[in-house]
Amino acid sequence: MSMTSAQKSGFGATLWDWLTTVDHKKIGILYLAGGGFFFLLGGLEAVIIRIQLISPENNFISAGLYNEMITMHGTTMIFLAAMPILLGLMNFIMPLQIGARDVAFPFLNSLGFWLFLFGGLLLNLSWFTGAPDAGWTNYAPLSIQSPGHGIDFYVMGLQLSGAGTLMGGINFIVTIVLMRAPGMTYMRMPLFTWTTFVASILILFAFPALTVGLFLMMFDRMFGSAFFDAALGGNAVIWQHLFWIFGHPEVYILILPVFGVFSEVFPTFAKKRLFGYTAMVFATFLIAFLGFMVWAHHMFTVGLGPVANSIFAVATMAIAVPTGIKIFNWLFTLWGGSIKINSAMLWSLAFIPSFTIGGMTGVMLASAVADYQYHDTYFVIGHFHYVIVGGTVFGILAGLHYWWPKMFGRYLNEVLGQISFWTFFIGFHLTFFIQHFLGLMGMPRRYWVFLENQGLDTGNLISSIGAFFMSFGVIVFLINIIYTTIKGKKAPGDAWGSGRTLEWTISSPPVHYNFKQLPLVRGLDPLWIEKMEGNEKMTPAEPVDEIHMPNGSILPFIMTIGFTIASYGFIYQTGNKYWLIAVFAGMAIALICMLIRSLKDDHGHHISKEELERVGD
Amino acid sequence: MKGWMGKTKLFFVFTLLAFFLAGCGMENLTALDPKGYGAEKSMDLIILSTLIMVGVFIVVMLIYVIVLIRFRRKKDQEDHVPKQVEGNHKLEVIWTVIPIILVLIIAVPTVLATFDLADDSKAEELINVNVKGNQYWWHFEYPGEEIQTSQDLYIPTGERVYLHMLSSDVIHSFWVPSISGKMDVNAENVNTMYIEAHEEGVYWGKCAELCGPSHSLMDFKVIAVSPEEYDQWVNDMQNVDPDAEPENAVAQEGQELFEAKNCMGCHATDSAATGIEAGKINAPVGPNLTNFGSRSNVAGVLEHDKEHLVDWLLDPESIKPGNKMTGQYDELSQEEAESIAEYLLQLQPSEITPESAGN
Known part of the structure; x- marks a missing residue:
């Protein structure tokens, strides 16, 4: 179905194809596009923040708008940019790496994407009437007392997109467990697949805590409950616990997948297998496990007492050990290799020192008494940007440069790639390194203005200049995308010539059923094994036969629209009960879609043997 | 490259x-x-x-x-395949x-x-202060001494001072970087920490937990003076006569306006208000002004002079957005504001001021 409609030209048919697609590759691209759009929005917000802080007592934006800006910057970057872009890479690449033709639940995959997108759009609609302003952490009671509907948009928007993410996580877990190609045992899976698997497990266990927190917040704000209201016997610290029980694993949801990316990029461009593969896998699990044990290190100053603070301090420091193992394993993957440096490799190489600094300040922050000084200052801002930009964003960009030829069949331009790398890299360190010192010099985070004559002027100026460098880098990257789409050099299947994993065994971009014949996997790095034995291609594990593929469906899209209308109704029914109509209408639309989905049999379609043989490879 | x-x-x-x-x-x-x-x-x-x-x-x-x-790839090594090491x-x-x-x-x-x-075993023998965080100012009660003040916290050098902290609205965080790390000020439970300054000085304090639009303007000071000066300050504050007539006529007019314009509804000028006791953390609606004339700053962030005080009285919203004073009193004329300022600035019951702390 999707193939036939894709062959029709014309805008309407193309649009319909993208709205109804359940192809993991197209959904991956949609995630990348949606996440990319929100990344630009979040970046714009960041630049506005840095302009406001370029000089002391600046009045570029008002205090209220500033708080909206920081809240939306954080929320957008974490929930709507970094995570969806990673989900996009996982969606596109992971099934190819394990030799699957799609994910386990293609329909759910599409629903997950649309929920994320509309959750994000709903959240950003709040700009028209007043955005949330209690910080991305949305601490009660400030969030409970915040006037207007900003926080309501936060609650409903994140609830929607969070549901989408949870679906994505479950989907990936099932896909990896059930759909690996013949011979692809667990310990032969590429590291990116491993980290996708572990990050999905984290999503599965972490997001419910956020969901619960958001529901309590929703009931407090919309239906008069008092879970977080101390005056009525509630407790606002509970929100902090729920938020960070989710929030800390979230950090690892963001970083583990890019650990996977680097573990693919380094071996490819060093022509050497990953050093200490087993240790890397176990370190990933250990980080994920410990990630659930450390949430209260975000709460050292809350007054939990010395016992809790000590336990969480030591547990947090323990994470440094598996992370250190990873850093050294990457270094020794490169050691003795034949290293070729291009854009993908530059981003990966830049990650090592940058992320090491972020990890170091992480250990420093874990020391509870030292944290009494760092906490809620620019030191923390510096730290987590080193981790999230120096780790996640560098990783995303490495992954995009690395897999772009696979995804779109064309290489990103190398010259533009290096220009954007160097400006972004220099800008990044300019912006954030100095912030560690600003924090210790007495600048708390979330400060609309800093006062004159407090020794904070130079540091803030440098930081703002860095932000402009970073913006320039991003703009050049955008130009690169446009240039590549129009004039980029075409890429063969094994685009880098030294690919090791299954995604490089098929054409760039892959056909919609990925593998004409499922490959037989004979070890870790299956393509590399075949190459070393002089084989041009993978040994197929099955004869050419009919391929069963899922049908596209518009239902996920319509269902999401229903949920979005209902969310909008929930937000506004507090003021005017007629908005309940929207709640019921929206829910009805969603439920009807579910009913149709349940009752109408859809057996998918088959690609015939003749057609496969006609296409050739 | x-x-x-x-x-x-x-x-x-x-x-x-x-x-x-x-x-x-x-x-x-x-x-x-x-x-x-x-x-x-x-x-x-x-x-x-x-x-x-x-x-x-x-x-x-x-x-x-x-x-x-x-290990960079050299030109002639394009086909070189390095040894595939599993690990070590x-x-x-x-x-x-x-x-x-x-x-x-x-x-x-x-x-x-x-x-x-976190050791508070000796708290009872030492100086205790009840701290209340409010949008966007700080209140300090000394239950042992039965006095109170706002914005400037006086402490003696070389002694531990225990702070029992509670918020009247949202979460704040008490941070005086040069003296001590921070601790949150929650609405549901009292958090206790101690501070000890080694030398005299006026130390900047900041609110470190996002608490609303004027979060970045919720500054306060810790004024560390010698133990003798501290004792004198306590003594002076205990013996304030709130009904004392100011000496100059403008200030007298200001005092009358202070009552007529209902400022007293929120602001006390008497340090020894009733109801101060250990374990019970009160806060008035607005900052206590007993020693306002000796404050280190107007509203925590402005220079301490008449001009800035008049600005504040005329339009507090433009200085601290979202503050709770805006709109709570009848509009003041420039002259009225100047009179009130004159009155407030002569409220100096003690010779112990930020200057006594040496800077």
């Missing part, structure tokens, strides 16, 4: 820059120049962990640089065990310091 060269140079510049800036930072605000017990404890751990971490960083960078110099048990044990040891070296003093700073 000289990628690594550029990078090392860059790091060199950053390090220089860092040291340059580390020396800066305003005295009595920066945490890098500790002048109190808690800040010193934190600084010790900051230095210890930084040294260890810089050591780790140097090792990582050493391997990194060697890798990038030695000895190395992996080394880089697991050494970090564990390093982490322990940081963990032990961290735990000791955490318990040290």
Whole structure:
């Protein structure tokens, strides 16, 4: 179905194809596009923040708008940019790496994407009437007392997109467990697949805590409950616990997948297998496990007492050990290799020192008494940007440069790639390194203005200049995308010539059923094994036969629209009960879609043997 | 490509820059120049962990640089296939065990310091202050001395002062970087911490938890004076006559306006208000103005002079957006505001002022 409609030209048919697609590759691209759009929005917000802080007592934006800006910057970057872009890479690449033709639940995959997108759009609609302003952490009671509907948009928007993410996580877990190609045992899976698997497990266990927190917040704000209201016997610290029980694993949801990316990029461009593969896998699990044990290190100053603070301090420091193992394993993957440096490799190489600094300040922050000084200052801002930009964003960009030829069949331009790398890299360190010192010099985070004559002027100026460098880098990257789409050099299947994993065994971009014949996997790095034995291609594990593929469906899209209308109704029914109509209408639309989905049999379609043989490879 | 060269140079510049800036930072605000017990404890751990971490960083960078110099692909090596190494048990044990040891070296003093700073066993014998955080100002009650003040917290040097902190609205966080790390001020439970200043001085305090639009303007001061000066200050504050007539006529007019315009509805000018007791943290609706004439700043952030006070009285919203004073009183004319300012600025019941703290 999707193939036939894709062959029709014309805008309407193309649009319909993208709205109804359940192809993991197209959904991956949609995630990348949606996440990319929100990344630009979040970046714009960041630049506005840095302009406001370029000089002391600046009045570029008002205090209220500033708080909206920081809240939306954080929320957008974490929930709507970094995570969806990673989900996009996982969606596109992971099934190819394990030799699957799609994910386990293609329909759910599409629903997950649309929920994320509309959750994000709903959240950003709040700009028209007043955005949330209690910080991305949305601490009660400030969030409970915040006037207007900003926080309501936060609650409903994140609830929607969070549901989408949870679906994505479950989907990936099932896909990896059930759909690996013949011979692809667990310990032969590429590291990116491993980290996708572990990050999905984290999503599965972490997001419910956020969901619960958001529901309590929703009931407090919309239906008069008092879970977080101390005056009525509630407790606002509970929100902090729920938020960070989710929030800390979230950090690892963001970083583990890019650990996977680097573990693919380094071996490819060093022509050497990953050093200490087993240790890397176990370190990933250990980080994920410990990630659930450390949430209260975000709460050292809350007054939990010395016992809790000590336990969480030591547990947090323990994470440094598996992370250190990873850093050294990457270094020794490169050691003795034949290293070729291009854009993908530059981003990966830049990650090592940058992320090491972020990890170091992480250990420093874990020391509870030292944290009494760092906490809620620019030191923390510096730290987590080193981790999230120096780790996640560098990783995303490495992954995009690395897999772009696979995804779109064309290489990103190398010259533009290096220009954007160097400006972004220099800008990044300019912006954030100095912030560690600003924090210790007495600048708390979330400060609309800093006062004159407090020794904070130079540091803030440098930081703002860095932000402009970073913006320039991003703009050049955008130009690169446009240039590549129009004039980029075409890429063969094994685009880098030294690919090791299954995604490089098929054409760039892959056909919609990925593998004409499922490959037989004979070890870790299956393509590399075949190459070393002089084989041009993978040994197929099955004869050419009919391929069963899922049908596209518009239902996920319509269902999401229903949920979005209902969310909008929930937000506004507090003021005017007629908005309940929207709640019921929206829910009805969603439920009807579910009913149709349940009752109408859809057996998918088959690609015939003749057609496969006609296409050739 | 000289990628690594550029990078090392860059790091060199950053390090220089860092040291340059580390020396800066305003005295009595920066945490890098500790002048109190808690800040010193934190600084010790900051230095210890930084040294260890810089050591780790140097090792990582050493391997990194060697890798990038030695193992770059040369022109004639396009087809060279390096040896595929699976791993090395000895190395992996080394880089697991050494970090564990390093982490322990940081963990032990961290735990000791955490318990040290949470020790409140001697609180009853020492000075206790009830702290109330409000959008966007701070209130301080001394239950033992039965006095209260706002915005400027007076403490004696060389003594532990226990703070029992509660918020009247949203979460705030009490932070005086040069004296001590911070602790949150919650609405549902009292948090206790102690501070101890080693030398006299006016120390900047900041709110460190987002509390609304004027979060960044919720500054306060800790004024550390000698124990003798502190005793005198307490004595003076205990013996304030709130009904004393100001000497000059403008100020007298200001006093009348202060009553007529209903300022007294929220602001007391009597330090020894009733109801102060240990374990019960009160806060008036607005800051206590008993020693307003000796405040270090107007509204926590403006210079302490008549001009700024008049600005504040005429339009507090333009100075602290979202404050709770705006709109609570009849509009003032310029003259009225000046009279009230005159009255408030002569409220100086004690000779112990921020100047007594030496700066």
